[in-house]
Amino acid sequence: MPFAELGDVRVFFTDDSPAGREPRGTLLLVHGYGADSDDWVFHFPEFGKRYRIIAPDLRGHGLSSAPATGYAPHDFAGDLVRLLDHLGVTEPVVAIGHSLGTMAVSALAVEYPARVRALVCVDPAYGQTPEIAAGFPAMYEGLRSGDPYPTALANEEWCHTPASPSWLLAWHRRKILATAPQALAEAFPALYDGDAAFGVRPQGDAYLARRECPVLSCWSAAQGASASWERGLFRHPASRAEVWPGAGHRLHAERPAEFTLVVRRWLDELDRAAPAPPSALRTSAPVASPDRTAR
Template structure:
């Protein structure tokens, strides 16, 4: 029994140690719970200067941005929300279309009275960011999108045919029961298949995010993000038809082993001033696989004239 307990405690210590290795935000950052648009958004804020908003995607939370937030905070006010329903934000039943979530971002900026900001987004964050930029162009200075398409933009229907993206259509009344207690197994599939080098999505990060996605309501929210894609596509086609293309400077970045230069090709259907960027030696998980290069590409774009 004694040896058994020692083994259990040792395993627990290993897990806790791994979790502790996820890079935290600098101590100067504060956290806030901002009530807006029918939900409560968990936000980290730090630094000083022109504002930049960092929006995460599925399989992660705002925690993914800690290394970039630390770098940008030297000369920016950095605002990092958890998307509606994910991370430590509240988990309402509805509101996961990206047009609604753009209102969440507007409310997050209204709280500290930020009129304009740069946007840096990844994955589903791209979709929320686009809905914000097209509805609030006067509040969006520059827009960086990283390694995920936007519903209804460019070759969206062809993207949907990719068998790797079966999770876009994963649904039905039993989907939450199928993954309950198996969140880590489900998420490992994303972290492994969409990485150029799966080991770079560390065990520490996997433990950390699996715990957050196992919170009550989190998997429902994640599935709802995907289930809203059809509505998002309709909304975005309508935006392009009525409002035209984005006119602010856009940087479209793809991981070298993922979307690569295709990101810029896609975004030229929806924006008139697009710069192409590629993160070398990286798949989809750019902040896990090559954070140094990602930070450098984004920082250079945000500080360029």
Template sequence: MRLVPVALLASLFALPAQAQSFDYPPEFRTEEIASDGATIHVRTGGSGPAVMLVHGYGETGDMWVPMAEDLVQDHLVIVPDLRGLGLSSKPAGGFDKKTQAGDLAAVLDHLKVEQTALVAHDIGNMVAYAFAAQFPERVSKLAVIDAPVPGIGAWEEVLKNPLLWHFRFGGPDMERLVEGRERIYLDRFWNEFSATPARFSEPAREHYAALYALPGAMHSGFAQFAAFDQDAVDNRAFLAKGKLKMPVLAVGGEKSFGPMMATVMRFAADDVEEAVVPDAGHWIMEENPEATGRIIRDFLQ
């Protein structure tokens, strides 16, 4: 009888991690904050040095619950949903990351926060970079996790990667194709960009698929990607004025960007620290939230 390797058995029968809660601790409040052309859904809790957690595509600010539960002990934690996603409004435009950086500024202004640390993932990296480039005095530290930044480093080579087909997928016909099939579309990302897809739990998939099925949400998601060309133009203009000076932590999932995240960010910042989330692909908060949380807390301290 042929024996099946233990490692293969483990991958075939891997149990999902404990289902992630999407409920923020009771000390968090939610509010809708007006920016230029959008209304941003924001969760805020705690006191102390401010830290803003910025999500990416395929998720919402709900992804940060485990990290927020830890950081709220000694930080003012601010968690927005990007415009067009989650419970934020779904405007017709403004999905270039320079404009969305203005959304973050509007949130901080409303909360009367002068300076914050930024922790971002996926498309959140792009918004966070645009914010740091425009408002460097308002960013104490910047952590970017597992996604490239348009126009920075080998961006043109990144665009050629067949795994990133979705960067050029969009438009009204595509919206009609995925209408009512949001879960099927999103499963591709959750499966293909995970080291262990089972760790992106079924309750999490149902939760995010329902949010992306809200009217206008998939249109907004496609618009996030369609803005990449403009984002690259804007970011090259930012970079022409100089690199970021604040401390930057570049984090990659071990089975995803890994140390390449730091390679990318060294094109854009002078003070870059490298970190890798072990035993994780792209979805760091689902695949290894404990290690991700330790890495971010160490950087913030």
């Protein structure tokens, strides 16, 4: 069945494994705000040659049900754990998230560290500066006005560059319109507003620094300055923060072949590396990674 009953939510998911071979591990693919798991269809063929792929629609998105509440990153992380349990996945997964999905998988890594081997974070929603976050309350008001769609659609404009394909903008406008209004109204504010939110720096820095697994983050051109900031939070020496020149917010959809190649090579590096002793993973100060720019 492509649906899982997980307490208060019915989650749609796909679960695919390589044909005729044992997978090298499990990839958990988590989409962003106002989107769905179809965001990853570009990557299924290549990743599916090696890995088991689990791709859910988050609550309130896509074909999953839309409870009245439960749209904070920690809620999404809890759903992901319950889905892994439902599917009998006991080994640590590589969790790949985009935008809001990066905060869901980061919460997964912090709150359930035994379930996560590594993270890939695509143009993260976290790391917003106080100057940018100062404009968010007006968005919260629009999203909670009873009709969140105009505000959510207006927010979509910054996600693209002049080089972004026009079909990508049209596709995601339709995805937003298919997202439950309560999900749009609550999920965005939950990233940045409230005591448990960790999307704005410096308030969220301490929480993100608790991610002890390797992290590969891929930042768009518009948010490239955040890569240097994130390097100061990494705990694992294999972590990297890369800037993708010219890329828009959905860089994984704009450049899918490049994205899958970058991720596969990084995972291959992790496979080749000897297991790091616990002392290497729990340093007294964050370990900075070299400046690596994707080409």
